[in-house]
Amino acid sequence: MNRSLSATGKYGGYLLVLLLLLTAGPSLAVNLAAVERTWTPPDGGAAIRMWGFVEDPGSCTALPNSWLPGPIQQGVVNGTLSITLRNCLSEPVSLIIPGLETNLTPQTFVDAGGRTRVRAFTHEVPADNGTTVVTYSWNNLRAGTYLYQSGSHPAKQVPMGLYGAVTVGRDTAAANDVVLLFSEIDPALHGAAEAANAKNYKPKYYLINGQSALPGSAPPVVAGGRNQKTLQLRFLNAGLMTHVPTIQGPYMTLIAEDGYPYPYPRQQYSVLLPAGKTIDALWSPDVQASFALYDRRLSMTTNGTPGGGMLVSLNVAKKFPWILYVPPIIHGGIVVP
């Protein structure tokens, strides 16, 4: 039971409510495949080789091409999430959800010095052109927001693009929710992924939900719920660098990290979002408008050109969708008549 990121982003709460209704049982069983794809930068740069998770096409033929973060998985509180993974890549892969507890069966090798090292945090799907599928399960899901990502050679496979979001439930105060997944791409590591070494990681593209804003153009639009309705913002960082998502103008109420509620909510206009972290925040827009959301670490460049990168426009829809109304445009909290 899952939908692509873009679909969820576009239709926001409607789809989620629908999906929650359709997902009658507590279990969510999905099939994914790890595949090679490409990502085309918005600035016309050459397509970049990526690895990503997609809905399992059933074999390693006829694979989709354009890379995005893996499809959002929407689990049910106290339910079970099972992901059956096919591997269309050239090396073994695996799946972990850092914020959720499960049985890990680490995979090891012995180095030249006789020392045993872990190469994968848990059991793997072999690289056999998609023949074998392996199931990963998480029980007693806690409400919250999580990353799923490769647990095999993470220093390489995660920056190659093997990550996605898991959402479980929604805060009772929120009418809608939205995923904001931050990540980076260093093209230098993607040319020959088998030989890649992240030691000198220097990303050139900074992404939110798989998109890097194009300098000089309107930023990508993210559905921001409805005016006068509380929105749950789900921040995730699948990148390797720290980011500081900042909403221009209003304050958010930070309520949880890594799926664990804070003892007391925090009022901030910014979120410290280190590598691998997830943060849930609530926001109640009081105007129908669009709000800029950007990385205050200033990863607001696209291949070095300022004015792009980690920047989206969070569009708040009207309170009552059936009433015709032309909204003002807000630039950074400034109403432009």
Add this chain to the structure above:
Amino acid sequence: MTTRFNLTMQLSMAIVLALLFQVSPLQARIDGITGTNFTLSVKTGRVFTPDGGSILLWGYADGAGPAQYPGPTLIVNEGDTITITLNNALTVAGANPAPNVSILFPGQRAEASTTDPGVPGILTSEAVPGGSVTYTFIADHPGTYLYYSGTDPALQVEMGLMGAIIVRPSSGAGFAYNHPDTAFDREYLFLLSEMDPRIHEAIEFDGPQSTAVGPYLANPFPVVWFINGRNAPDTLDIPNLPVLPNQPYNSAPMMHPGERVLLRVIGGGRDLHPFHHHGNHSRIIARDGRLLASSPGAGPDLSHEVFTIKSVPGETVDAIFEWTGKGLGWDIYGTPADGPQFVHTCVDGNGDDFDDTTHEYCPDHDKPIPVVLPDNLDLAFGGFYSGSPFLGTLGSLPPGEGGLNPHGGFAYMWHSHTEKELTNFDIFPGGLMTMLIIVPQGASIP
């Protein structure tokens, strides 16, 4: 082996003179401009670094004044409607025009005025070259805030377009917020930032269309670090130095034992900085201009103590720092055994364990310092060493040593604990660092 760099020699004698003779009756206040209507202009300037170099600055200026790094600290009162007109007086190299400029006010609901709306940008309304834009917002919450460019921030904030905002509460200037637990005796601003001079050089020579700047903007690698726009040891010099025309603010905290000092710490650049304040813990009472309170009116009941403030870019932290030397186990004012000049009393009339005037911790009164200090020949001395372990005492030092601590204060380094950031280019010490001087009661503080 580091390049030896004598902090003492770098410091102008002006500091010592200022410390000795300044008798201002006013308590330390943060430098800035006050009012409800401000006119800021974006101009070029030079950031001077202590190695003698300089870096191209794009700075906010107070009206007709010079560009400033950081921009003028705007000090306003809770409830006031604030109007800020921004003029774009920026000039750049090359044939291309100067870029638009703008201001973002995180945490404020700012609007562009209908009479001077500027032009729409991606993040906010902007002033075109030679043009202007006027913003208004209601300062409806007290606290510490910042402002910075909303036009190509990855470039323009790096170039210097950022500054601090202080909203004073209706409770009065001696409070950080509207609660008694936020009262303070002194306050200091610590606006932390960094620069990658390669970016500034590319812009200086090629203008904003520089093609060389891209790789540096994608992966900045700063090599100079600032408090309030200055690198150590210039942080410790006096404000408004003629030789630092674009860096008017200093950072030279001083206090007496027992006082409550408010630290307003702002992440003005792009990097996180662990700001370590030697001497004692501080209590973080607010972040992003909001009191750490479990409910409105509860006061900072969710505050907590730290010895290193994790400063996050774009965020602000308010913290209260206090120091008395409580519980050290020896008398910080010396004992009769140290000499007749150290005979003193500890008078605790109110039963709080402290001398009512000096804030000496009476349970440690007349307890001798428990170890013998080595001979001067065995020691190296710092410029801020008084020559004595005792507060308010000047000891004998070899010629050329000490000299920066005329009141015999206790000195504590306040600095980034990413110690690499204590350099100016390749030279240690410098960078994101200053010294707190705790001087005895009676010694004046500028």
Add this chain to the structure above:
Amino acid sequence: MATGYHRIIMKIVLTGSLFFLGSSSVHAGVLVQCPGDADGSATWTGAEVQPAHTKCMHLGAGDGFVTMADGKLQYVFGFSDLTGIAANTPTGTAEILEAGTTAAGFPAPLIVLDEGDEFYLTLTNIGMSMRPDLFDPHTVHFHGFPQAASIFDGVPDASISINMGSSLTYYFKLNNPGTYMYHCHVEAAEHMQMGMLGSLYVRAAQNGTVFNYNGKDFNKFAYNDGDGSTGYDLEYPIQIGSFDSAFHDANLAVQPLPFATMFDNYSMLNGRGYPDTVNPNPLPPPAENGGKLSQIESTLITASPGESVLLRISNLNVTRMNTLATLGIPMRVIGKDAKQLRGPDGKNLYYKTNSITVGGGESYDVILDIPAGASGKTYFLYTTQLHYLSNDAEQFGGMMTEIRIN
């Protein structure tokens, strides 16, 4: 009677430059000051009697070598533990200099204290055997010590540091439990990059009393919590750090030091990269050290089901912040910077998470509550800055260790 104000002013006027501190001190070279200890061993043997609530330690400051997890030999500055050698004897100075030469440990020797202790810490500057051109003084900065006196704060600019061949004894009265750290503060960007840093923590006075928390009795606590909520069964110090090998190589080769380009390429826990972090034994000493151990601390975390494990995490990295995560088990964060996470009126600010971001000079106290059914499981403690999971170019290494449940 003079008021405080007048007293102080008179003090300034009277003492001025007249008071000669040196008149009460001694030029003694190596000298250990430790109450009840006659021979300068910083321990109490034979007829010597340890005063109540008193601890002593003797650290040497010098240089030496360590081995990175990819086999690279790394030159370091560092501290060595000279406690136990009779320093205040006719042969003491020679023995101390002998024992302290190429004896630098990384991280520095672990310092464990108890609340209420009076701690006499003697630092002897051994000198750099591989860099005889250097005459650097050294200090110990007890990082985070509350209500510090500047004379014992170890900041060379603010007070005193000790020259080669001599000793300085620091005095600390420990009124506050928690996880601190220590390092040399002389030319800090250099001396700390070179390795002069270590873990230091102070155990709570509440230890020994029994509190029941979540159905379990504890008699060891991170803080004086009054309710057992910081209780633990096992404690492990975790010192986050990293090295820029180019900087170390330049130092050994007497080259100009590249501060501006400093970029760490070895990420470590307790002075080792993975998989050396899970080696339970001291690493074999480099031959260049003359057989002296330099990497004693393992970071293999072992526990039994049902136990609560306190991780005392500190970071003295000089180039960056680090995010340290657990995989398979959550962190319960109960302290930061040697303070219990509790508001002024008693509200607990503890929180659960899977990672903490620790800047240089920050510490966190984290408890892992091992589930009852966890026998045989392995969890991980690793950095989510995944590019730091390497030993220079060697993959499957860096800032990571294992948590093995018996």
